[in-house]
Amino acid sequence: MSTALPRPSRPSNAPPTIALPALPVPKTRKSTGGLAAPSSKSTPATPRSGLRAPSASLLPPASPAPTSALPQPRPVSGVNAAGRTIRKAVSINAFPQPPRPDGQIASLPPSPLSTSVPSRKLRTPTTPTYQSSNGTPSLLNGTGEGKSVSRQGATRNSDGLNSVVSPPQSRSSSAQDSYSTSATQYDDVNDMAPPRSEGAAGGKRTSKSDGKGNVIVSVRVRPDPTGNDNKPGGEWLVDGRKSLISYRGKEGGDYYYDNVFTTHDDNAKVYDHSAKRLVRRVMEGYHGTVFAYGMTGTGKTFSMQGTASSPGVIPLAITDIFSYIRETPSREFLLRVSYLEIYNEKIHDLLSMPTGNGVGAAQQQEEIKLREDSKRGVYATPLKEEIVQSPTQLLRVIARGDQARRTASTQFNARSSRSHAVVQIVVESRERVPGGSGDSKRSGLLPGGVRVSTLSLIDLAGSEKAAESKERRQEGSHINKSLLTLGTVIAKLSEHKDKDGKPADKDGKHLPYRDSKLTRLLQGALSGNSLVSILCTISISSAGSPAMSNTHTNETLNTLKFASRAKNNIVSHAKRAEEALGPGGDGGARVLLERYRMEIMELRKELEAQAKANGRREAEEERAREKEAEMRHEEQMLEMQLARTALKERIDHLNRLILSSKSIGVNASGSFSALGMHPRYSQTSVRSSVATSNGGKLGLERTGSMTSSASTIGRKPSSHHSSGVADAAPAVEDDDSVGEYGDGTASLAAQNRALQADLADKNRYIQTLEKRLLQARRASSSRTSIGLSASKGIMVGEDHSVAALLKEKDAEIAELRARLDDKDRMLAALRSAARSRDNAGRVDSRAEVRTSQILDSDPGPAPTGSPPAAPVGLGLGGSGGSLLRQVSTLRKRTKSVDEMSRMLDEMIQDRVESGQLIRGSRGSVRIAPEPQPLPLRERKDASPPSPPPASAPPPASPPIQLQLLARQRASFAAAEPQKSMALEA
Numbered sequence: 011m012s013t014a015l016p017r018p019s020r021p022s023n024a025p026p027t028i029a030l031p032a033l034p035v036p037k038t039r040k041s042t043g044g045l046a047a048p049s050s051k052s053t054p055a056t057p058r059s060g061l062r063a064p065s066a067s068l069l070p071p072a073s074p075a076p077t078s079a080l081p082q083p084r085p086v087s088g089v090n091a092a093g094r095t096i097r098k099a100v101s102i103n104a105f106p107q108p109p110r111p112d113g114q115i116a117s118l119p120p121s122p123l124s125t126s127v128p129s130r131k132l133r134t135p136t137t138p139t140y141q142s143s144n145g146t147p148s149l150l151n152g153t154g155e156g157k158s159v160s161r162q163g164a165t166r167n168s169d170g171l172n173s174v175v176s177p178p179q180s181r182s183s184s185a186q187d188s189y190s191t192s193a194t195q196y197d198d199v200n201d202m203a204p205p206r207s208e209g210a211a212g213g214k215r216t217s218k219s220d221g222k223g224n225v226i227v228s229v230r231v232r233p234d235p236t237g238n239d240n241k242p243g244g245e246w247l248v249d250g251r252k253s254l255i256s257y258r259g260k261e262g263g264d265y266y267y268d269n270v271f272t273t274h275d276d277n278a279k280v281y282d283h284s285a286k287r288l289v290r291r292v293m294e295g296y297h298g299t300v301f302a303y304g305m306t307g308t309g310k311t312f313s314m315q316g317t318a319s320s321p322g323v324i325p326l327a328i329t330d331i332f333s334y335i336r337e338t339p340s341r342e343f344l345l346r347v348s349y350l351e352i353y354n355e356k357i358h359d360l361l362s363m364p365t366g367n368g369v370g371a372a373q374q375q376e377e378i379k380l381r382e383d384s385k386r387g388v389y390a391t392p393l394k395e396e397i398v399q400s401p402t403q404l405l406r407v408i409a410r411g412d413q414a415r416r417t418a419s420t421q422f423n424a425r426s427s428r429s430h431a432v433v434q435i436v437v438e439s440r441e442r443v444p445g446g447s448g449d450s451k452r453s454g455l456l457p458g459g460v461r462v463s464t465l466s467l468i469d470l471a472g473s474e475k476a477a478e479s480k481e482r483r484q485e486g487s488h489i490n491k492s493l494l495t496l497g498t499v500i501a502k503l504s505e506h507k508d509k510d511g512k513p514a515d516k517d518g519k520h521l522p523y524r525d526s527k528l529t530r531l532l533q534g535a536l537s538g539n540s541l542v543s544i545l546c547t548i549s550i551s552s553a554g555s556p557a558m559s560n561t562h563t564n565e566t567l568n569t570l571k572f573a574s575r576a577k578n579n580i581v582s583h584a585k586r587a588e589e590a591l592g593p594g595g596d597g598g599a600r601v602l603l604e605r606y607r608m609e610i611m612e613l614r615k616e617l618e619a620q621a622k623a624n625g626r627r628e629a630e631e632e633r634a635r636e637k638e639a640e641m642r643h644e645e646q647m648l649e650m651q652l653a654r655t656a657l658k659e660r661i662d663h664l665n666r667l668i669l670s671s672k673s674i675g676v677n678a679s680g681s682f683s684a685l686g687m688h689p690r691y692s693q694t695s696v697r698s699s700v701a702t703s704n705g706g707k708l709g710l711e712r713t714g715s716m717t718s719s720a721s722t723i724g725r726k727p728s729s730h731h732s733s734g735v736a737d738a739a740p741a742v743e744d745d746d747s748v749g750e751y752g753d754g755t756a757s758l759a760a761q762n763r764a765l766q767a768d769l770a771d772k773n774r775y776i777q778t779l780e781k782r783l784l785q786a787r788r789a790s791s792s793r794t795s796i797g798l799s800a801s802k803g804i805m806v807g808e809d810h811s812v813a814a815l816l817k818e819k820d821a822e823i824a825e826l827r828a829r830l831d832d833k834d835r836m837l838a839a840l841r842s843a844a845r846s847r848d849n850a851g852r853v854d855s856r857a858e859v860r861t862s863q864i865l866d867s868d869p870g871p872a873p874t875g876s877p878p879a880a881p882v883g884l885g886l887g888g889s890g891g892s893l894l895r896q897v898s899t900l901r902k903r904t905k906s907v908d909e910m911s912r913m914l915d916e917m918i919q920d921r922v923e924s925g926q927l928i929r930g931s932r933g934s935v936r937i938a939p940e941p942q943p944l945p946l947r948e949r950k951d952a953s954p955p956s957p958p959p960a961s962a963p964p965p966a967s968p969p970i971q972l973q974l975l976a977r978q979r980a981s982f983a984a985a986e987p988q989k990s991m992a993l994e995a
């Protein structure tokens with residue numbers, strides 16, 4: 011028989027050499043669930059590691075002998091009564107224990123996890139027995155014997171902790187398909203080095219042989235819903251403080267576990283004592299498995315999930331996970347979660363299913379298979395994993411899975427879980443590189459890789475008797491079969507040993523892991539790769555019929571036996587997960603943290619490259635836009651400049667024309683002032699007048715001059731030097747054919763033509779200008795809109811300048827129009843003057859003939875003081891009898907063209923005053939809409955003082971020139987709106 015409880019000597023200040031430094035050994039375990047031996051024979055001092063056969067009959071009498079403390083295990087239910095190594099006390103002790111009732115205490119070393127775990131008083135190792143008091147109605151007394159449990163080998167070290175080493179014949183289980191019959195041990199001594207914050211506690215650890223095991227078995231008793239809880243003196247005795255459950259019925263015995271939770275213990279306490287430390291270890295890099303096992307309706311789901319007011323293991327573990335992350339700024343973490351169920355021996359992904367008991371939906375899922383991998387062990391695939399970043403998110407994901415989990419009402423549970431549900435939280439962590447997000451530092455291999463550990467939280471379906479419904483029966487058979495396989499595997503964990511207690515088959519191929527999905531999935535945990543906490547739930551209610559009560563009792567006993575076997579047989583030599591270095595390191599592509607880091611790095615690089623490229627492109631585009639805008643602006647400016655220059659030129663040209671027009675008869679105000687007399691002609695006339703006063707020859711010349719000036723406006727100046735008659739013909743010719751002369755003078759007709767051509771030019775030009783302006787406006791508005799979208803401020807300013815320019819242009823156009831009006835008026839006046847001249851020319855020629863005749867016969871000077879003749883062409887003195895007077899008058903008038911102009915002005919003024927003509931704002935004149943007959947006074951004013959001859963035209967008719975003027979004005983007035991319309995268009 012091997013010794014399970016050696017006495018390791020451990021110096022209190024020894025350096026940490028054990029695997030789990032921070033795990034305290036809070037109490038001495040007397041027994042952990044061994045099954046009661048049927049025999050009442052006292053067991054000799056049998057070294058055990060923690061499990062004992064709790065049967066009262068097996069308990070030796072109270073004895074100080076330490077070797078007799080542990081009873082011989084009952085040779086049932088996988089417990090080797092023939093001296094098989096009974097282990098686990100060490101492992102169990104490594105986990106928090108509920109407080110002990112006795113006063114033999116030892117203070118726990120400080121532990122990072124101990125804050126929420128109540129300090130426990132430890133039983134002194136010198137009295138590792140539990141003795142029931144004789145005569146008292148207790149479980150122990152139920153057999154009538156006092157019992158003492160000797161804990162041989164259990165020692166109390168200097169810091170008050172009990173240390174139990176693995177037996178020498180212990181074997182380590184291999185990673186896969188292996189089992190161990192040895193006591194829990196740690197393979198990875200270095201990994202067990204205390205974390206930074208646990209230095210003090212870890213420092214108290216002594217050696218690997220301390221074997222801080224990692225299987226906790228707890229039993230929780232569910233309260234009876236009817237309040238019919240176990241009464242004192244009943245068959246059951248539950249002692250939470252002693253972690254004892256005693257059954258005094260048939261096959262009764264005492265069952266000790268790591269924790270026994272009574273009906274009064276809440277979920278928080280259950281979590282604190284059974285899972286909290288394990289969760290911490292998972293965060294440190296160990297794999298951990300917590301599962302709830304028990305008959306249906308005994309509170310597995312209640313313990314794992316809890317309620318809103320009393321959260322269970324899963325939500326409390328989640329809270330602790332994130333607390334740990336917060337408390338560990340030196341590492342960075344990535345959490346991913348998956349949730350599956352095994353229903354009727356099929357695996358379903360609860361995170362890929364619609365909520366509710368959607369069996370149909372589940373059928374659509376791809377079949378999930380279990381695979382095995384040297385790194386990952388056994389795992390389900392394909393399985394959805396969700397990365398979570400907060401407790402709320404994680405809880406939501408799990409709640410979603412819960413919704414999808416199959417439940418149904420059974421005889422014992424209104425909402426019975428019909429499947430085994432497995433929540434897996436994968437924790438990836440890595441040492442944080444100081445200096446923040448310096449990804450560049452991470453480009454190579456890091457000193458510390460990524461560590462991946464898994465926390466499995468499993469709510470098993472409850473074992474149950476055959477149900478009435480077929481579906482329930484089918485479910486129940488699958489559930490029971492898998493649970494049976496689990497029990498078998500756990501039982502065999504200790505069976506396959508040689509006589510020395512060593513494993514018979516290291517490969518563990520004889521273990522029926524593959525007989526069910528559940529055992530296959532739990533293979534890693536059961537074979538020792540993981541820390542394990544088993545929570546068995548029972549109900550000891552005596553309610554119901556005797557048959558039901560019997561069923562209950564049997565189920566409860568089965569559960570207790572399962573727990574005992576698990577405690578005895580499962581060996582955990584869990585070690586901290588290796589750190590994967592880089593994406594190609596341990597864990598490979600599965601190490602998301604590293605993969606994401608690399609991805610982030612690559613994406614960042616890409617982003618930077620893109621940003622640079624974008625920046626360059628934008629800059630180029632901006633430059634191109636600016637260039638284009640500049641070019642457009644220049645083009646625009648050039649266009650405007652051209653337009654302005656052209657406009658200026660035209661204005662200058664028009665100004666010149668206006669000046670020359672003025673000089674030939676239209677004054678600044680547009681009134682008809684000199685009847686088409688050019689200054690040159692005026693000068694000529696003056697010179698002629700001077701010449702006339704010089705003598706007869708000159709008088710001829712003067713006559714010629716006079717004729718010339720009176721009849722041929724615009725005649726060549728050379729005509730002044732030639733005889734009037736001889737020059738008359740060419741002069742007439744000149745009137746029609748000769749245009750501008752070398753000195754800028756021109757005939758009226760030529761000037762008319764020039765002005766008309768000019769007018770046409772001007773109109774065309776104005777049209778061109780207007781077109782350009784229109785284009786400029788369009789371009790400007792499109793540019794403004796572009797500019798507004800690109801940069802409002804700049805373009806608005808430009809728009810203003812364009813608007814100003816347009817305004818300026820409009821003003822210029824208005825001015826041009828005004829000048830055009832002037833020109834038109836001038837043109838009309840010139841035309842009128844030309845006609846007048848023609849009329850006058852005709853009169854002149856007749857008068858001249860007469861005059862020459864008269865002069866030939868009477869060459870004396872014209873009588874002075876004769877009444878002034880009516881102006882030629884005015885029709886007032888048109889009778890042949892007054893010809894001489896007319897000639898005389900003409901001669902006088904030709905003395906000065908200015909005089910004639912003045913006369914005309916006066917005449918027009920008279921007409922305007924009389925209402926026959928209307929003077930425009932710019933000095934133009936036009937005929938009144940309904941011409942009034944000229945009053946007599948005016949006619950008299952306009953006519954010579956002599957009484958009108960009888961042959962004179964009726965006084966009502968306007969003078970010829972006025973008629974002409976009026977016609978011109980009327981045609982001009984008629985043409986004006988058309989021009990205006992043309993301009994508008």
Ligand SMILES: Nc1ncnc2c1ncn2[C@@H]1O[C@H](COP(=O)(O)OP(=O)(O)OP(=O)(O)O)[C@@H](O)[C@H]1O
Pocket residue numbers: 231232233304305306307308309310311312313420423425426427428470471472473547
């Ligand atoms: N410790 C407890 N305190 C109060 N109520 C409890 C406790 N344990 C269980 N219950 C109640 O008992 C009922 C059944 O519990 P639960 O569903 O957790 O059992 P189960 O073991 O998961 O059953 P099954 O295997 O059929 O799923 C629930 O209503 C639950 O609230």
